[in-house]
Amino acid sequence: MHTRHRQQRYTEGRFAHARHAxxxxxxxxxxxxxxLAGQPNVGKSTIFNVLTGLTQHVGNWPGKTVEQKTGHHxxxxxxxxxxxxxxxYSLSANSVEERIARDYIIQESPDVVVAVVDxxxxxxxxxxxxxLLLLPAPVVLVMNMMDVAAQEGxxxxxxxxxxxxxxxxxxxxxxxxEGVARMLDAIMSLVDGTFAYEPRRPTILASHxxxxxxxxxxxxxxxxxxxxxxxxxxxxxxxxxEIRAVVEDRAPENVRQEIRAILYxxxxxxxxxxxxxxxxxxxxxxxxxxxxxVGQVGLTSRLxxxxxxxxWGTLALLAVLAGVFLLTYAVAGPIQAWLSDLLAQFAGGAAxxxxxxxxxAWLSDLVSDGLIGGAGMVITFTPILAIFFAAxxxxxxxxxxxxxxxxxxxxxxxxxxxxxSFMPLLLGFGCNVPAVxxxxxxxxxxxxxxxxxxxxxVPCSAQLAVVTILxxxxxxxxxxxxxxxxVALNLVALAALGVLLNRLVLKGEPAVFIMELPLxxxxxxxxxxxxxxxxxxxxxxxxxxxxxxASLVVWFLSYFPAAGDIGQSYxxxxxxxxxxxxxxxxxxWPVLVALLTSFVAKENTIATFGVLYxxxxxxxxxxxxxxxxxxxxxxxxxxxxxIATVAVMKQESGxxxxxxxxxGLLLVLSLVAxxxxxxxxxxx
Amino acid sequence: MVSxxxxxxxxxxxxxxxxxxxxxxxxxxxxxxxxxxxxxVVRNHxxxxxxxxxxGARIALGRGEARRIKVHLSEAGASEA
Numbered sequence: 029m030h031t032r033h034r035q036q037r038y039t040e041g042r043f044a045h046a047r048h049a050x051x052x053x054x055x056x057x058x059x060x061x062x063x064l065a066g067q068p069n070v071g072k073s074t075i076f077n078v079l080t081g082l083t084q085h086v087g088n089w090p091g092k093t094v095e096q097k098t099g100h101h102x103x104x105x106x107x108x109x110x111x112x113x114x115x116x117y118s119l120s121a122n123s124v125e126e127r128i129a130r131d132y133i134i135q136e137s138p139d140v141v142v143a144v145v146d147x148x149x150x151x152x153x154x155x156x157x158x159x160l161l162l163l164p165a166p167v168v169l170v171m172n173m174m175d176v177a178a179q180e181g182x183x184x185x186x187x188x189x190x191x192x193x194x195x196x197x198x199x200x201x202x203x204x205x206e207g208v209a210r211m212l213d214a215i216m217s218l219v220d221g222t223f224a225y226e227p228r229r230p231t232i233l234a235s236h237x238x239x240x241x242x243x244x245x246x247x248x249x250x251x252x253x254x255x256x257x258x259x260x261x262x263x264x265x266x267x268x269x270e271i272r273a274v275v276e277d278r279a280p281e282n283v284r285q286e287i288r289a290i291l292y293x294x295x296x297x298x299x300x301x302x303x304x305x306x307x308x309x310x311x312x313x314x315x316x317x318x319x320x321x322v323g324q325v326g327l328t329s330r331l332x333x334x335x336x337x338x339x340w341g342t343l344a345l346l347a348v349l350a351g352v353f354l355l356t357y358a359v360a361g362p363i364q365a366w367l368s369d370l371l372a373q374f375a376g377g378a379a380x381x382x383x384x385x386x387x388x389a390w391l392s393d394l395v396s397d398g399l400i401g402g403a404g405m406v407i408t409f410t411p412i413l414a415i416f417f418a419a420x421x422x423x424x425x426x427x428x429x430x431x432x433x434x435x436x437x438x439x440x441x442x443x444x445x446x447x448x449s450f451m452p453l454l455l456g457f458g459c460n461v462p463a464v465x466x467x468x469x470x471x472x473x474x475x476x477x478x479x480x481x482x483x484x485x486v487p488c489s490a491q492l493a494v495v496t497i498l499x500x501x502x503x504x505x506x507x508x509x510x511x512x513x514x515v516a517l518n519l520v521a522l523a524a525l526g527v528l529l530n531r532l533v534l535k536g537e538p539a540v541f542i543m544e545l546p547l548x549x550x551x552x553x554x555x556x557x558x559x560x561x562x563x564x565x566x567x568x569x570x571x572x573x574x575x576x577x578a579s580l581v582v583w584f585l586s587y588f589p590a591a592g593d594i595g596q597s598y599x600x601x602x603x604x605x606x607x608x609x610x611x612x613x614x615x616x617w618p619v620l621v622a623l624l625t626s627f628v629a630k631e632n633t634i635a636t637f638g639v640l641y642x643x644x645x646x647x648x649x650x651x652x653x654x655x656x657x658x659x660x661x662x663x664x665x666x667x668x669x670x671i672a673t674v675a676v677m678k679q680e681s682g683x684x685x686x687x688x689x690x691x692g693l694l695l696v697l698s699l700v701a702x703x704x705x706x707x708x709x710x711x712x
Numbered sequence: 713m714v715s716x717x718x719x720x721x722x723x724x725x726x727x728x729x730x731x732x733x734x735x736x737x738x739x740x741x742x743x744x745x746x747x748x749x750x751x752x753v754v755r756n757h758x759x760x761x762x763x764x765x766x767x768g769a770r771i772a773l774g775r776g777e778a779r780r781i782k783v784h785l786s787e788a789g790a791s792e793a
Binding site for chain 1: 730734735736737738739740741742743744746747748749754755757759760761763766767768769770771772773774776777
């Protein structure tokens with residue numbers, strides 16, 4: 029049966045990564061494909077990071093917006109290709125992640141599946157194993173977080189569990205690199221057949237056995253390769269719509285009707301099937317797991333008493349956020365300033381060197397302003413993002429982020445969102461690009477779309493830098509208060525737009541909020557390091573390339589046709605053309621041009637002011653009345669997101685229509701708010 | 713049976729029925745909310761989401777979701793049903 033599956037894998041070719049000859053029958057340095065499966069929060073990614081480090085390849089699962097990570101590990105002349113499956117609680121078709129995980133195991137039949145389990149909640153996290161054992165690939169069970177289990181007073185005997193299950197069981201503390209070598213040995217013992225693999229598989233309730241046999245007989249001729257027939261029958265009984273469609277596509281009408289009649293009669297079987305799996309787990313762990321005495325209060329309970337409290341928890345969250353921002357700007361601010369100076373010097377040096385070579389002026393200007401300027405912008409923002417992501421990665425890895433989601437759920441509910449949208453929106457303070465990408469963690473398509481549309485209203489680090497500089501120039505002593513109010517205004521606008529979209533546009537099912545609160549544990553520096561690395565890499569790839577291209581375009585528009593005189597350039601013409609709109613906000617055309625260039629990257633506004641006004645910090649206050657100055661800042665804060673964010677909005681929503689609606693709404697909102705501030709302010 | 717949302721912190725209910733679509737039921741079943749399973753309420757402030765403890769794991773539920781989980785207040789009630 030196994031060989032047949034291999035055949036299927038090559039012909040299907042749905043999964044992108046390459047592999048060589050596989051398995052025990054091939055010679056030389058063979059590739060062993062190992063799929064890592066596990067529920068969310070079991071430390072699966074820590075294991076993956078420990079094993080593969082920087083060999084990781086991060087992409088998307090074919091045709092899906094779900095992240096796919098693969099990586100290599102060399103072990104005793106074997107090249108182990110690890111495929112990190114999405115974290116899933118079960119293998120039903122409840123979510124894209126679950127479909128990806130089970131399709132991968134069935135269609136690609138990896139040589140070994142490693143099922144990672146949280147030793148601190150053995151019963152619950154073994155549920156996925158109960159499902160994995162029904163699929164053809166052999167399974168190694170890893171009991172991770174043995175240290176957390178011990179801390180919660182849970183004692184586990186892996187040998188006893190191994191004897192009960194008939195599969196290799198490996199205890200592990202991945203954060204301390206304990207048990208990893210044993211796991212690799214266990215994987216190889218399945219590949220070379222030295223482990224007597226005789227899994228005890230879960231059975232279903234006696235009362236359902238007959239129905240299941242009936243279904244197996246009924247569908248056996250209509251189950252396509254490589255699906256195992258008993259598994260298909262069981263999934264039908266569980267009410268799995270995807271599997272039902274697979275069978276019904278092939279079955280004749282009379283069989284279809286028979287299947288439907290059986291399923292209708294046993295509509296509630298899903299609960300019994302799950303119940304039977306839990307009963308099986310209970311039998312398996314009875315001898316192997318000793319739970320603590322009732323009443324023992326673990327670390328998690330003590331921390332949660334404060335951190336999930338409606339009042340103290342909110343206070344703690346605000347303190348944590350203040351800490352994150354202080355840390356980010358205190359540490360990264362000076363680095364950023366230093367990098368900016370360095371780049372300015374470098375650009376100046378490059379320009380004079382190029383003109384000394386006798387190259388035309390426009391070329392040296394292109395290199396120093398367009399190329400180095402554009403790339404420099406990306407580089408100078410990297411330290412801020414790195415420290416911000418490190419702080420968030422730390423909070424995520426300790427388990428705190430789920431508490432933040434819980435505390436904010438009440439508020440998010442009013443916007444038609446729930447707590448899970450909090451994390452992506454928080455990322456937005458660093459950069460809107462990862463914020464939009466981060467919306468992937470939300471299961472409900474509607475809540476995900478809403479999060480994507482609202483994310484640009486979170487002021488990103490570049491926007492905050494611009495508003496801080498302009499605020500200081502325009503409002504002097506009062507700048508702090510002004511900037512604070514502007515951030516608050518953005519969040520109020522976010523809430524208002526959320527309520528509006530939720531009530532008027534995105535009608536439909538409310539988002540379901542079911543979320544696990546993992547046990548607190550010590551974070552792992554490697555996990556955080558790779559989290560930062562991958563987010564920065566995504567930023568550099570997505571935002572970097574777009575910003576570079578766009579800054580070249582802006583350079584072109586502001587250099588030509590008047591050979592460097594921006595006052596006569598294309599972009600100035602555009603600015604003059606829309607000046608009537610600017611007058612409504614009390615803003616002259618150069619200010620509009622500066623705001624327009626922020627579409628490329630928010631920090632461009634400052635650079636453009638520098639080009640247009642020279643010492644703009646001295647000039648701007650003389651040009652703008654107080655209401656106009658405020659209108660400028662309000663407009664800048666609410667204006668459409670940068671082009672990199674728009675690009676990922678399209679990518680993640682999969683819809684130009686929604687992207688256009690989101691951007692259009694912000695354009696209207698920023699204009700209306702800017703005009704209102706100026707007009708009302710002028711009356712006072 | 714009463715809804716899980718009505719239990720106060722510390723109280724234990726035994727899962728009776730789950731009211732919702734197939735996906736909702738299937739998701740909760742996978743998380744261990746199967747008939748007869750004891751659920752202890754950890755946090756419930758009468759409004760907003762609640763936290764329960766199920767099979768050793770802590771799960772946060774929106775109030776709407778918690779209302780759709782009906783529980784028996786005694787193990788005996790659960791086995792009779």
